[in-house]
Amino acid sequence: MEIEEMLKQKDLKITPQRMAILTVLKNTRSFLSAQELFQEVIKILPGTNFSTVYRNLDVLLGKGLLCRVPSDTADLYELRREEGHHHHAVCKGCGASIPVDFCPMESLAKELGRKGFLPTEHCFEVYGLCERCRDGKK
Amino acid sequence: MEIEEMLKQKDLKITPQRMAILTVLKNTRSFLSAQELFQEVIKILPGTNFSTVYRNLDVLLGKGLLCRVPSDTADLYELRREEGHHHHAVCKGCGASIPVDFCPMESLAKELGRKGFLPTEHCFEVYGLCERCRDGKK
DNA sequence: AATGCAAATGCAAATCAATTGCATAAGGAG
DNA sequence: CTCCTTATGCAATTGATTTGCATTTGCATT
Structure with a gap:
């Protein structure tokens, strides 16, 4: 899977939670707030904790897999796609x-x-x- | 005073709190968080309430007198000077x-x-x- | 200078995003 | 399969920002 490779390349463990988070982001064309993302994640992987999502957003962001944009209310996240920066x-x-x-x-x-x-x-x-x-x- | 005119031009009432806020911003070359601004404001006008500062930041921002930039922790504010946009x-x-x-x-x-x-x-x-x-x- | 009213303020409580401590669980190298 | 490290769940906390409401104040107008 592509997602698994993304994680491996960054020396991150492959966990169901991370798979779920990245899957959601991958299937979303625009960007999501942490809350929105969380709502989607628990559809795929019920029981996932909110702080796990937050922590992973930070981790993934730090590894350069995501990008974040500030917004009026909450920060929004988006998968950084190969096509590159925009x-x-x-x-x-x-x-x-x-x-x-x-x-x-x-x-x-x-x-x-x-x-x-x-x-x-x-x-x-x-x-x-x-x-x-x-x-x-x- | 220049500050008073700025307020008048925007149909805002001239209050000691607003004068203090704008005075602080005017004397600051870089930008300040709401907290930092507040700390300075109460030196000039002790007793000023925190929410007053916040509310005025919103108001002044809405009137175009300030600009705001997002930051890791809190938003930062700066006086919008005539020299223009940067x-x-x-x-x-x-x-x-x-x-x-x-x-x-x-x-x-x-x-x-x-x-x-x-x-x-x-x-x-x-x-x-x-x-x-x-x-x-x- | 006195009056009236909308706008502004102070205060305290409420929101809401984001973070953290800690005990437990699970990935994955050897 | 075992061990060690990292990740997770949970609950509580932090910290910025907002809001309701009673009171005060700016200021336009008598």
Whole structure:
């Protein structure tokens, strides 16, 4: 299985909980809050504890398997897919997230490097209204 | 006073608490968490309540007088200065924040517009190590 | 200067996301 | 199969942020 390999590559033990978490994330096109993720996980693996999900989100994030984006309420998580790095335009009306391939770090890394700054992470998210919500609301 | 005018322009009442909050923010070059801000505010205006600070951060943010950036622990706030919009490179070692003039939205607004997406807000923050911390740690 | 009312504040309690300590269970190398 | 390390379940805690409500205050208007 692909998921098992992901875990092995990162020296993480293969547990049913992790399998469940990654399975859910893999089957979700947009991103999920920890709560939403948890709700899906317990459908697959009833009895899974909430803190296990949280702990694993941290672990998986630390290993670079996930990415996290801040949101008004809770942080949202998403599987980091091979296609690579991207950002999102999130609709505040319906919650839809549109992938954005453009990454500002490409333009900025050099300039920051010149100043001696070594970027390790970054966050770039756009919020607004998608075409549908825009029409509907104004 | 400049601060009073900022409030008037936004149809906000001029209260000692708001004056204190804005004074602190004005005298701070980087950004502050709500807690840090509160600590400073009560030096100026003892007795100010914590929830008052929070509520005003929301209000001032809503009026566009502040900007907020997400952070590991708590959100951070900063006065939005006339010089205009900018982002930050934040050092995870010492917490220093380096202003970044480059704004990715300039390049992206058109493209998103073509897709019908109307951006209203965005978040772009870079995290990493500044020159000093970089040397010290690795 | 006095009045009225909406907006702002203080206080305390409630939420809610996220974290942690600890005893138990389970992965997987040997 | 055994051992040791890591992961999990559970319950309690932390810490940021929010909210209800009674009271006070800014300030536009008499």
